[in-house]
Amino acid sequence: FPVVPEMEKKNEEDMQFAEKYLEKYYKLKTEAEPIFKMKNSKTISDKIQEMQAFFGLKVTGELDSNTLEVMKQPRCGIPDVGQ
Amino acid sequence: FSTFPLSPRWTKTDLKYRILNYTPDMAPADVDEAIEKAWNVWSSVTPLKFTRVYEGEADIMISFVAGFHGDFYSFDGVGGTLAHAYAPGEGIGGDAHFDEDEYWTKDMKGFNLFLVAAHEFGHSLGLGHSNVLGSLMYPAYLQTETRNYRLPQDDVDGIQTLYGPPTSTEPPTSTPPTETPTETSTTDSCDPHMTFDAITTLRGEIIFFKDRYIWRKSPYFPGIEQDLISSFWPTLPSGFQAAYEIDKKDQVFLFKGNQYWVVKGEFVQPGFPRNIHTLGFPRYVKKIDAAVYDGNTKKTYFFVGDKYWSYDEVTESMEKGYPRRISVDFPRIDNKVDAAFQEKGHFYFFHGSKQYEIDTKYKKVIREMKSNSWFGC
Numbered sequence A: 001f002p003v004v005p006e007m008e009k010k011n012e013e014d015m016q017f018a019e020k021y022l023e024k025y026y027k028l029k030t031e032a033e034p035i036f037k038m039k040n041s042k043t044i045s046d047k048i049q050e051m052q053a054f055f056g057l058k059v060t061g062e063l064d065s066n067t068l069e070v071m072k073q074p075r076c077g078i079p080d081v082g083q
Numbered sequence B: 001f002s003t004f005p006l007s008p009r010w011t012k013t014d015l016k017y018r019i020l021n022y023t024p025d026m027a028p029a030d031v032d033e034a035i036e037k038a039w040n041v042w043s044s045v046t047p048l049k050f051t052r053v054y055e056g057e058a059d060i061m062i063s064f065v066a067g068f069h070g071d072f073y074s075f076d077g078v079g080g081t082l083a084h085a086y087a088p089g090e091g092i093g094g095d096a097h098f099d100e101d102e103y104w105t106k107d108m109k110g111f112n113l114f115l116v117a118a119h120e121f122g123h124s125l126g127l128g129h130s131n132v133l134g135s136l137m138y139p140a141y142l143q144t145e146t147r148n149y150r151l152p153q154d155d156v157d158g159i160q161t162l163y164g165p166p167t168s169t170e171p172p173t174s175t176p177p178t179e180t181p182t183e184t185s186t187t188d189s190c191d192p193h194m195t196f197d198a199i200t201t202l203r204g205e206i207i208f209f210k211d212r213y214i215w216r217k218s219p220y221f222p223g224i225e226q227d228l229i230s231s232f233w234p235t236l237p238s239g240f241q242a243a244y245e246i247d248k249k250d251q252v253f254l255f256k257g258n259q260y261w262v263v264k265g266e267f268v269q270p271g272f273p274r275n276i277h278t279l280g281f282p283r284y285v286k287k288i289d290a291a292v293y294d295g296n297t298k299k300t301y302f303f304v305g306d307k308y309w310s311y312d313e314v315t316e317s318m319e320k321g322y323p324r325r326i327s328v329d330f331p332r333i334d335n336k337v338d339a340a341f342q343e344k345g346h347f348y349f350f351h352g353s354k355q356y357e358i359d360t361k362y363k364k365v366i367r368e369m370k371s372n373s374w375f376g377c
Helices: A005-026 A044-054 A065-071 B028-043 B113-124 B153-163 B186-190
Strands: B014-019 B049-052 B060-065 B081-085 B096-099 B198-202 B205-210 B213-217 B224-228 B242-246 B251-256 B259-264 B290-294 B299-304 B307-312 B339-343 B346-351 B354-359 B364-370
Touching: A005 A044, A005 A065, A044 A065, B014 B028, B028 B049, B028 B113, B060 B113, B081 B113, B096 B113, B113 B153, B198 B251, B205 B339, B242 B299, B242 B339, B290 B346
Parallel strands: B014 B049, B014 B060, B060 B096, B198 B242, B198 B339, B242 B290, B290 B339
Antiparallel strands: B081 B096, B198 B205, B205 B213, B213 B224, B242 B251, B251 B259, B290 B299, B299 B307, B339 B346, B346 B354, B354 B364
């Protein structure tokens, strides 16, 4: 179905929120990171899978509503992996 | 549970913490209490001891800050990140920062400071996050009942991989024990030379403590049941030396060395152990021989050597004019009291294998019996 413009905007915002979350707590490397990519650098989908596995969510690699809901819970600022 | 990479941990058991500032959301006394209670969560299951200092350096510096606050992890305003803490180590190691932009409370109206602090101090001691929903080290804030708080097993397992279980720190007694305490087996309950470490009532039962065991005399079942102390209170040490119940409050106080705990049934109350000197004992008192609460006067008698103190449970303070010599107020009780309890208006004092039934009001010995006369031998 054609995506309604505001829905597109919302998805964009959610994805940005998710990227920030994964950078903070799952060591997602941002574009601003040095040109050379860490050998084990992973795409955002892999990192979403990692977070879903940690919280016992269905591991899809997709930013579904359950995953976004957990990401929005108030929490501790210490990363969940690779502190 | 998880630890930080390379499992950093403190190499000493006595750690100092300092509260650098307060949140305007809560009364300072409530912040103090929440922080102390949060440390007790970890000290009750490890050999670690936490002492508060009010100036200079401390291993763990605690502060309320907002936004950018001088480390690489700025806070993010309301919601999102609530707090963070650093793994054990020098300098910022161990320090805990709480986001001042959050609303901190001692109840559940905002973020409960005790719960978040207990979590952050887990990091300060070397724990990472756990993916066990309901564990204290779970990354997301979960509203949890904080009265009778019991540390979930996953967190106990985690912290004990770093520091082990509590050690029974028996302070050196002034006189070396006359006999080496021997473990008692079940069949000894009718030993005519039976002695007890401590005795208390508990919800209508009478609980006799000896070494790692308790004997229960209960109106709810026939005979005497023997259990391990650890089967009742897994997070407490064994070898209690005194115990008493305030039945109206459903509280039992357990004493060992210079520490004491309070339990309600099987629940160990948060904020314990505490030091016996907080009750008002002078520094030279290193342990309590026996204790008994008199429900009529609401006073608790503490026996130490040949003297005793009277503690007013209403004003929660030691009465003036004590200690007094036991033999002066309780004629015929010429020795130290090993254990004591009150039952149906009478006191029962134990010394060695003897037991004395005492009229509570006149403090007169009514009867002398064997210590295990309650076991129907």
